[in-house]
Amino acid sequence: MFRCYDLVDGRVQSCPEGQLGIIQVYSAPTEEEKRYLIDQCGIDEHTLLSALDEDEISRVEFEHNHIAVIMKRPRNFQVDRTMAFKVSSIGAFLFKDRIIVLQAEPMPLFEHGRMPLRGNTIQGVLLRLLHHSTHHFLQHLRIIRNISDEIENKIEFAVTNKSLVNMFSLLKSLTYYESATSANQLLLIKLRNDANKIGFNEEELDFLDDITVENKQCDNLAGIYAGILTGMSDARVSVVSNNLAVIMKYLAVINVVFMPLTVITGLGGMSEFTMMTEGIWWPHAYSALVLVMIIIGYVTYLLVKQIGMRDNGRRR
Numbered sequence: 001m002f003r004c005y006d007l008v009d010g011r012v013q014s015c016p017e018g019q020l021g022i023i024q025v026y027s028a029p030t031e032e033e034k035r036y037l038i039d040q041c042g043i044d045e046h047t048l049l050s051a052l053d054e055d056e057i058s059r060v061e062f063e064h065n066h067i068a069v070i071m072k073r074p075r076n077f078q079v080d081r082t083m084a085f086k087v088s089s090i091g092a093f094l095f096k097d098r099i100i101v102l103q104a105e106p107m108p109l110f111e112h113g114r115m116p117l118r119g120n121t122i123q124g125v126l127l128r129l130l131h132h133s134t135h136h137f138l139q140h141l142r143i144i145r146n147i148s149d150e151i152e153n154k155i156e157f158a159v160t161n162k163s164l165v166n167m168f169s170l171l172k173s174l175t176y177y178e179s180a181t182s183a184n185q186l187l188l189i190k191l192r193n194d195a196n197k198i199g200f201n202e203e204e205l206d207f208l209d210d211i212t213v214e215n216k217q218c219d220n221l222a223g224i225y226a227g228i229l230t231g232m233s234d235a236r237v238s239v240v241s242n243n244l245a246v247i248m249k250y251l252a253v254i255n256v257v258f259m260p261l262t263v264i265t266g267l268g269g270m271s272e273f274t275m276m277t278e279g280i281w282w283p284h285a286y287s288a289l290v291l292v293m294i295i296i297g298y299v300t301y302l303l304v305k306q307i308g309m310r311d312n313g314r315r316r
Contacts, residue, residue, distance in 0.1 A: 001027040001106055010120050012110040012128070022098045023125055027106040041100065042066065043093055051091020051102040058183035060190050067094040067198060069126060071187060072180035073133035074140050076107060085140055085173035087180045090133070092126050094198070099125050123200050127207050130188065134211055137181055137218040144170055144225060171229045178222040185219055188212045 005012050006021035015021040026033055029052075037043045047068045050056040061068040068091065075086045090109075091102040099122045101109065109132060148170055154163045188211060191198060195205055277285035 002029075002033065003027070005110060007120055007125070012125075020098075022122060023101065023110075024098060025101045025103070025109060027103050029102065037100065037102075041093070041095075043068070043100070048091065048102065051089055052104040054086070054088045054104065056089045058180075058187040060187060060194070062194075062197070065095065068092075069094070069187070069191075071130060071133060072184050073107075074136050074177070074180075075105075077140060077143065084169050085144065085177065087176045090129065092129055094122055094126060096122075098122065101129065121199075121201070121204070123198060124204050124207070127200075127204055127211060130184070131207070131211050131214075133184065134181075134215045134218060137177060138214070138221075141177070141218065141221050141225065144174065148225070148229065167229060171226060174222050174226040174229065178219065178226055181215055181219040181222055184215050185212070188215060 003025045004015040004019065004021040005023035005025070006015050007013075007023075012023065026037070029037070034048060037048055038045050042063070042065050044061075044063065047061060047070070050070055056070055058071050060070075071090050071092065072087055073090055075088050077085055088104055088107075093100040093102070103109075109129060148167070151163050151167050151170070188208065191200075192205075192208055192212065195208070200208060
């Protein structure tokens with residue numbers, strides 16, 4: 001998918017059909033579009049593929065006719081059973097008269113009414129992309145925090161592994177987010193050090209510093225949330241085990257209550273025993289049966305106890 005945008009009074013607006021703007025966005029480019037970018041625009045093939053690879057790290061490269069920037073950003077979150085927050089890569093290629101943006105799947109890059117008006121040059125568009133990515137990370141971290149609190153409340157009364165699995169998915173997502181924001185932080189520092197080479201003006205340098213502070217906040221929050229989930233995971237597993245133990249205790253009490261009734265019902269319903277003891281007064285017959293059952297139970301207890309003592313002696 002190919003779309004064009006222009007900067008009009010500091011705002012990013014879509015270009016009319018058939019007109020090329022200074023911002024050219026390729027989402028999930030076709031093979032024909034890839035060949036055009038490589039052959040006609042001079043983009044290195046490896047760098048182009050890196051922009052579409054979700055596992056690629058953030059970096060900046062200086063080519064003979066453009067500057068290539070690979071950055072990380074979160075994917076759009078979809079509510080499902082996995083509770084997984086994923087990260088993708090975006091490539092921005094700065095030429096003298098335009099900026100080409102590559103992404104592996106269509107995702108909004110310029111949200112009208114929310115993007116700051118600072119940075120009205122091609123370099124400023126790059127900063128807007130970085131700001132949008134950082135802002136998106138912050139939003140997702142707030143969502144993760146709310147989901148974590150909700151899962152914590154459910155675990156208090158949970159006896160299944162569903163809430164724990166969701167918690168581990170959040171922890172995995174936070175690990176990816178922490179890695180992505182750390183990589184973006186290094187990228188921002190690199191851009192600041194090469195500001196003159198890239199062509200940032202004073203206003204854009206201030207904007208870059210603000211983005212760096214916000215991204216550092218994202219990195220710290222991701223680390224804090226990951227540490228909290230990691231530290232509480234053992235305790236929450238113990239809570240689930242304790243809830244299950246309480247339920248088993250209730251079941252054991254119910255079993256103890258009904259077990260004597262079951263024994264009495266079984267003894268009273270033994271028609272074969274009554275037939276075998278015909279001619280014997282029934283109180284004597286059933287008293288003898290109960291006595292034999294007690295003796296068998298006591299002998300079984302002694303045998304089990306003796307076997308247990310032998311096993312303990314061998315372990316020592």
